[in-house]
Amino acid sequence: MKVVCVGSGYVGSVTAAAFAFLGHDTTVIDIDPNKIKMIQSGKSPIYEPELDQLISLTIGKTLHAETGYDSVIHADVIFICVGTPSKADGTVDLTYVTQVAEQIASRLNPESFSVIVNKSTVPVGTADRVAGIIKQISGLQAGIHFSVISNPEFLREGCALEDVFFPNRIIIGSESEKAKIIMRELYDRLLKRHEYEQWSETFSFLNQQGKPPAVYFETDSKSAEMIKYASNAFLAVKISYINEVARLCDALGAHVQQVATGMGLDDRIGDKFLQVSSGWGGSCFPKDTMELLSTSQKYGRELTVVKAAIDSNLTMHEYCVDKIRDRLKSLNGKTVGILGLTFKPNTDDVRRSQAEVIIAKLLELGAHVKVHDPKGMELFRTIHSQFQIMYCEKPEETAQYADAMVLLTHWDQYLQLDWRELYSRMSNPYILDTRNVLPHPELIQLGFQVEGLGTS
Template identity: 40%
Template sequence: MRVCVIGTGYVGLVTGACLAHIGHHVICVDNNEEKVKLMKSGQSPIFEPGLSEIMQAAIQTGKIEFTSDLNAGVTHGEILFIAVGTPPLPTGESDTRYVEAVARGIGANLNGGYKVIVNKSTVPIGSGDWVRMIVMDGIAERKAATGEPVLAGVGGVAVTSHPEVEPNFDVVSNPEFLREGSAVYDTFNPDRIVLGSNSARAIELMKELYTPIVERQFAEDKSLSPVPVLVTDLSSAEMVKYASNAFLATKISFINEVANICDRVGADVVEVAKGIGLDSRIGGKFLQAGIGWGGSCFPKDVSALIHTADDYGYEAQLLKAAVTVNERQRLIAVEKLQQVLKILKGKTIGLLGLTFKPDTDDMRDAPALNLIEQLTRLGAKVKAYDPIVSQTGLRHGLSDVIVETDPERLADGCDALVLVTDWQQFRNLDYVKMGKLMQTPVVIDGRNFLDQEAIEAAGFRYVGIGR
């Protein structure tokens, strides 16, 4: 099928490359010319395991193309994905201006054939109908500007605000659940696919698009039964995305709250989480206590849901509490450093990891940023080593932190280390050597990730979260 993906970030580029890999002909559109140039040369602008390989293979077979020309993409695609960012506004609402610009642009470039416009961006509930309206605005504006005659529509539903324009498209909500760091794997091995629309025609095309994935033709385990496809209305599909992220964030806040109680009563939250997680009604995933959730999705999606509830006269108390617990948790490492080192002014603290999770280069709303800010405010010098940030030299707007090129340079002269991101390689560093380079060999394990016995055997004082 002919597909256009607009916005080539973590979601759009992975979606485009994976759809090309399963045989569709994809044009990816981005308004960032530099990114487009990079992608045309076969390089991925983001770090995501396995992405460059499938991108390059698809370029070779001619299944994927990159452009900044929206008209080329819209003309090509029978299915048009909107996958631009929806960052948070200071009020907690989603900033939908990029989605709006793309929807208007689609309208301005829409040609005769029937199109399915798919919201893959995480957008506030009700955005499906809003996108339809903006696309209609775009069509009307173009027709007014060019004096084009009104074309007879083939499909879709009449929109009363634009009786002069007959739509020839439908809107589908198809929320994305991939996780950065395993995005390609997640796309080929999803737990479910959610499709929201009131158009049977659009849903049929979407099902056809995803058939190879639903049939697990590209899955790690091809013997599994087909991927469940939930077909529902637009608003419910949009809500599935917010409710999923809100649930996962709340689950982490829950175990962090339990960890803080464990700390006080002398229980070990790792053992407690094991005991809880063995209950099949609860499950063991997302029960790792630590320094809180962050990243580009959980904080903004939970805030946006709280905001939506508020708009409709409901106070989302549980979600607000999950956020409050998280805000406090993100500074728990500072509390622990103060307990061990007392005064932080004049001390040097080394952060192991900067990105919000391992196997990604994404620093958006990473807990490391709060830590750096707070430690600097308290007069400490902050150094950091991160496998991706140190290697790529990308600073992601980092200030007040010295980024070291290897773990030993990081340890040199430090009064304590804080493990911020659970990169696998941090388990196997030469802690004996690192400890000898430090002023005081202390490690705050912000993810309960290190082998406590091995760390203590290397001469460190080990402090976990809730242990």
């Protein structure tokens, strides 16, 4: 089949590379010529493990990249994978989706049937909205010449390739039987794990043959759009809950890791998303929860549980700062080293990360802040140019004359540091481990004062 993916961010790049690998003639469209040049040269425009190799394998064969929309006229399936940022009031800005819909509308082939797929996270009713735009501009009829459907993405940054090739579910939202047939054909090779085994030694993300097959679930477009928001909000609630339990464990003398393990043994609860942290962040959870909450308030059906999770998450960011302040008292003039700026490991995404809030608060209290991240420093510097902080090339440099070290992102690199060297560099050997992953007994033996979250 001929596939087009508009947008070369996480969703667009990963989706396009995957379908190209599966043998579909796939084109990535992006208005940014630099991103297109990177793809054409066999490189990924975003950091995602092994995506460079996958693009390099397929580019010029089944994968193509362009800044124009010429490929739309020949496409069977067109994915809209552009950004949907939040407005100041928490609602969704659909400017990019609308612009893409207009471009697609002017290039659709009236002699064929095209499926336009909302892959971006969009509000309930967006499929109908996009269909209306295309109908108005093109003069073509929905259901006869084209159909707009919802096929939300569930990709975890850092594990996106594993998730796209081994999804636990594929959600298709459409009222068109013709569109459903085309989407079943498109996903057939992925569901059958076409030729995965022969490539499993080349790509580690394909070495997952023990995983159960994906559930292919068809529903209406509005329900599919809602599934995405409801799923992310539920996971955010779960993280906020275990973080609140951690704060209570600190007060009562219990150990949250033991509590989470015991909770996770109940298969009604499960052990996923019960890992304590300084809070959730990134490009999805903050945006999606706020948008869902805003929609619920607009329609008079406020999701009070989601609202509480958002408030609790901000409290968790502040709780980490309070931990440091309780230890150091006044932070005015003190130096704090930060390990990790991305909201999770194995990504360069620092948008709305925990570090953003925590660093801002530390600066407000008069602290000098030194930071390191293996992949996220360039983007963090660009987004937060107002922050007067020191960017360190090596993680050890953040410890120089530091009064406190804070582990925010549990990169593997940080779990293998020479802590004896860091101890010798610090003015005050205090560590706040917000992920409860460091070897606390070993660090204490070296002379560190170590705190976790929910470890009393």
